[in-house]
Amino acid sequence: MTQGEPPSPSPRSRPTMREVAALAGVAIKTVSRVVNEVPTVDPAIAARVREAADKLGYRPNLTASSLRRGDGRTATIGMLVEDAANPFSAALSRTVENVARARGVLVLVGSLDEDPARERELARALIDRRVDGLVIVPAGRDHSYLISEQRSGTCMVFVDREPSLLDADTVVSDNRQGALTAVNHLLKSGHRRIAYLGDRATISTAAQRFDGYRHALEVGHIEYDDEIVRHTGASEESAIAATRRLLALPNPPTALFTSQNFVTIGAVRALRALGLQDTVAHVGFDDFPLADILSPGISVIAQDVEQLGRTAAEMLFSRLDGDRSPTRAVTIPTRLIERGSGEIAVGGPRQD
Amino acid sequence: MTQGEPPSPSPRSRPTMREVAALAGVAIKTVSRVVNEVPTVDPAIAARVREAADKLGYRPNLTASSLRRGDGRTATIGMLVEDAANPFSAALSRTVENVARARGVLVLVGSLDEDPARERELARALIDRRVDGLVIVPAGRDHSYLISEQRSGTCMVFVDREPSLLDADTVVSDNRQGALTAVNHLLKSGHRRIAYLGDRATISTAAQRFDGYRHALEVGHIEYDDEIVRHTGASEESAIAATRRLLALPNPPTALFTSQNFVTIGAVRALRALGLQDTVAHVGFDDFPLADILSPGISVIAQDVEQLGRTAAEMLFSRLDGDRSPTRAVTIPTRLIERGSGEIAVGGPRQD
DNA sequence: CGACGCTGAGACAACGTTGACTCGACGGGA
DNA sequence: TCCCGTCGAGTCAACGTTGTCTCAGCGTCG
Incomplete structure (x- = not known):
């Protein structure tokens, strides 16, 4: 069973922009500009910065970035399904993932197992991580606990089942x-x-x-x-x-x-x-x-299922893009x- | 199709500790202590803070918290599978989710569709979000691009397929x-x-x-x-x-x-x-x-599949708990x- | 030849939170 | 009565990044 060396001989922490800047001999802000591909950087300096970044194995810290950024976006959405292992939930989350992928957004998936308490916990856990939005296949019958989150600007779309005591976008089968x-x-x-x-x-x-x-x-x-x-x-x-x-x-x-x-x-x-x-x-x-x-x-x-998931994801992203129209309830035909x-x-x- | 009111009439942003502190008439740090359940807070003050937090619909910002905290943990791990919709991947990620859930950790899932380029992209995207660790069902045949990440302290476990050109914990079927x-x-x-x-x-x-x-x-x-x-x-x-x-x-x-x-x-x-x-x-x-x-x-x-997933997740978490022993390759019997x-x-x- | 606009890089503060430290008040022992 | 230890709450800076502003240098035009 035993195989090789300890996985991290020197667990030194991840390099930051500060270190890249030091190595490249520029200011942190310049590194930031290069990383974000701001065009007003001298190509020679940009090249030097990129070289330094590669050398150190620098990777930007999206959590810090989203904290500082104006919009506070994390490029991550949350998805709550009944059980990630069942075919319906799996197909649904895969479809949502596909739509998200096209926008560089990742999906946090959680299984509820028909437990309303778990729904609340997980929704909160996702919100605490400041996901940009939520796609929810609800387990509970009372979603009023989400009203304040909605007012705080968290977008959410319900799929497969309607929300109760909450006004939100919904996509269900007929x-x-x-x-x-x-x-x-x-x-x-x-x-x-x-x-x-x-x-x-x-x-x-x-x-x-x-x-x-x-x-x-x-x-x-x-x-x-x-x-x-x-x-x-x-x-x-x-x-x-x-x-x-x-x-x-x-x-x-x-x-x-x-x-x-x-x-x-x-x-x-x-x-x-x-x-x-x-x-x-x-x-x-x-x-x-x-x-x-x-x-x-x-x-x-x-x-x-594909259209359920795709529609839900697209509705969510259109909200994230600023759509402020009244909530919609879309029904997808069956066959x-x-x-x-x-x-x-x-x-x-x-x-x- | 049309249903109700705009979903967020006043898109005011999320309340912060500062606002809770102001409402409760205490310092931000005290709010922090209450939220983190530090015991050295006067119960009366703690109650006042909690009341203020509830009133405002306050939710802690885990991204900010993990940024400031010493360990930098995000309580999130990444999981790369072949295709979240196929039964094997779905069952595997559900098992990992279960182990993670017990620790309050959420799972970011990404599908690779057997595309090595996609594997690299997604692994980077997860690392950029500073996941605590990765569970990977690899698509590619060269994982040397992960060496620097490993050295930077990102833990990773490979499941179902071995890594190539990289020394990492592995769990495979026989x-x-x-x-x-x-x-x-x-x-x-x-x-x-x-x-x-x-x-x-x-x-x-x-x-x-x-x-x-x-x-x-x-x-x-x-x-x-x-x-x-x-x-x-x-x-x-x-x-x-x-x-x-x-x-x-x-x-x-x-x-x-x-x-x-x-x-x-x-x-x-x-x-x-x-x-x-x-x-x-x-x-x-x-x-x-x-x-x-x-x-x-x-x-x-x-x-x-259950033991594959569980073993992988447990290995990952034991690494996260500080296990620095040599990498292991575990083989799970079939039947x-x-x-x-x-x-x-x-x-x-x-x-x- | 001097003023001015423009370009590109740096300084500084802030996002929301917490670690380290400080400080005031209170209580007990000498 | 006074000093010191303790306890609880506050101040400050920092995590890694970016928005805003400043400023130096250069070219241009009158």
């Missing part, structure tokens, strides 16, 4: 319409007993998707039945258990609408374990990798992808 | 042994014509896995055949094409060893498209979600998961 489309799609195949399986109803996206579900039933003149509705957590395990219970009912559903990623996967697992994957129709909200390769392929309402599971007719595999 | 295990496993089922399909050979992990493949063949007295070895890029598309070409050979392989995530998934797609998923044996390096739910399930050499695809016998489905 959850209600997506759910409605999903359920309508199942109705079209003749299903009349369609179960709802979703995340906790306190989560705004889940609530909206549930709302779409109910609305679709209403329009289709299907009586709502509490028995085949389950608001479980967003874990595969609880979704598996819930699906099993649903299908063990005396009058089981012939179709499932699952309103979240992990819930969908849990349902898929449960259906396969019961050998019902070709019998019970299933549409899930939010696409996931390999959904197309399963048999049957899983039909989903796909969110445009149904038919892969097989959602096209199963009542009582068995597709007939056509 | 790639060679993992590949060896995979190929041995296929040999055990009687396969003699085992194809290798992997990422570009310039990537150190790919090279090591390829090395394990060759070594296993050697030990098994199987002649190495260039024709069934493909060093493609890490994309599903190129893996699909390569797999198709392999299986169209006059003397096609009876088993596949795919040495990377996306390559594995590409091979799975190609096999299924050809209807050969139950005929050609297949072991992939690196596990992926839903690998168990496919039929057949995909046998893989699973990396312990074979049998799910079906790797247990297919020569010439068809498993017989037992």
Whole structure:
């Protein structure tokens, strides 16, 4: 296991402009000018300064610079997601990173794990580091604690879920319409007993998707039945258990609408374990990798994660660029992808 | 789309200790003491200060604080991954985040997309922000540009891939042994014509896995055949094409060893498209979600991503805590998961 | 030939905070 | 009663950088 030398034999600290200036025989301010590429520096002197900087391995200190600078910008934004490891959050933060990258801005990422306390802590931690702005997938239901931050000039955009008790820019998927489309799609195949399986109803996206579900039933003149509705957590395990219970009912559903990623996967697992994957129709909200390769392929309402992230980031940067217009709420459409599971007719595999 | 009021009607800047001090009628230093919870402050005064701070919505400025403080710590580390959106990188950065979180440290994440220039840029950008340390999944083959940073006191740990031309702490999976295990496993089922399909050979992990493949063949007295070895890029598309070409050979392989995530998934797609998923044996390096739910399930050499990330983060923090011992190279074992695809016998489905 | 504008570099202070030091008040022991 | 130690709060400078101002030197034009 042991390999080499101590990593820093002489832990002397980082060179500063002062040292570069001394070596180049100029004033600190001149070094500053060269580093910031101010054109009014004699090329010969600039070259000497650059040489000295290279020799010492000088790197500018952005924290000091942003402290002194007029705008106080740190060229860093904060991003709060549900869990950096889950595909949705990962894709979202990557998109935001891409937009930020184009402007030389870095992204501090934090995972909330659906914990409102953690949301507050992390938001504060980011603000304490004076990030230029925040992109937030909120976990809590009360964002009034951000009002003062907003007034202090911290820009923020909410993605995927709306803020509560706070007026801020927001970008969300059209959850209600997506759910409605999903359920309508199942109705079209003749299903009349369609179960709802979703995340906790306190989560705004889940609530909206549930709302779409109910609305679709209403329009289709299907009586709502509490028995085949389950608001479980967003874990595969609880979704598996819930699906099993649903299908063990005396009058089981012939179709499932699952309103979240992990819930969908849990349902898929449960259906396969019961050998019902070709019998019970299933549409899930939010696409996931390999959904197309399963048999049957899983039909989903796909969110445009890239556009969610890009729009949010662009809104944030336009605020940072000085946009003072009223806050906006942008809705990104979803799209149904038919892969097989959602096209199963009542009582068995597709007939056509 | 339009919603509410302008987000910051009075963009007055953030209150500072000075203003809190003025409101509380004390000196700035006293505010500093209260904020830093120095115990030698009169409780009554401390309460007054806290009240003033709350009233103004005061938040300490960590950039200023870290600038002035002796250690210059920013309570922020940088993490460079291949692509924040891919499952391996996402899981890795989440684990690092977890370790950092326990210490009140935030993580700046950057994606390299296998671009060495981007690696240098981003590493510099992080250093310019004076992160306390770096966790790097390198893209390049020359890290000598980091020597001066290391000497300047920036701690760094490499994960998943070793550094080149630089002596630094490293945590990697046992790639060679993992590949060896995979190929041995296929040999055990009687396969003699085992194809290798992997990422570009310039990537150190790919090279090591390829090395394990060759070594296993050697030990098994199987002649190495260039024709069934493909060093493609890490994309599903190129893996699909390569797999198709392999299986169209006059003397096609009876088993596949795919040495990377996306390559594995590409091979799975190609096999299924050809209807050969139950005929050609297949072991992939690196596990992926839903690998168990496919039929057949995909046998893989699973990396312990959590331990990779945790070990790397812990090594970094122990350096930050002053550990000056020689650099270490830690190897994390892998483990074979049998799910079906790797247990297919020569010439068809498993017989037992 | 002298005044003036311009160009390029340096001096100085300040960003928000904290380390090192100072100073006043209070209490206890001789 | 007086001196000194202690405790709590304040003053000052500095972290590394940049905005503002100043100033020296030079060329130009009347």
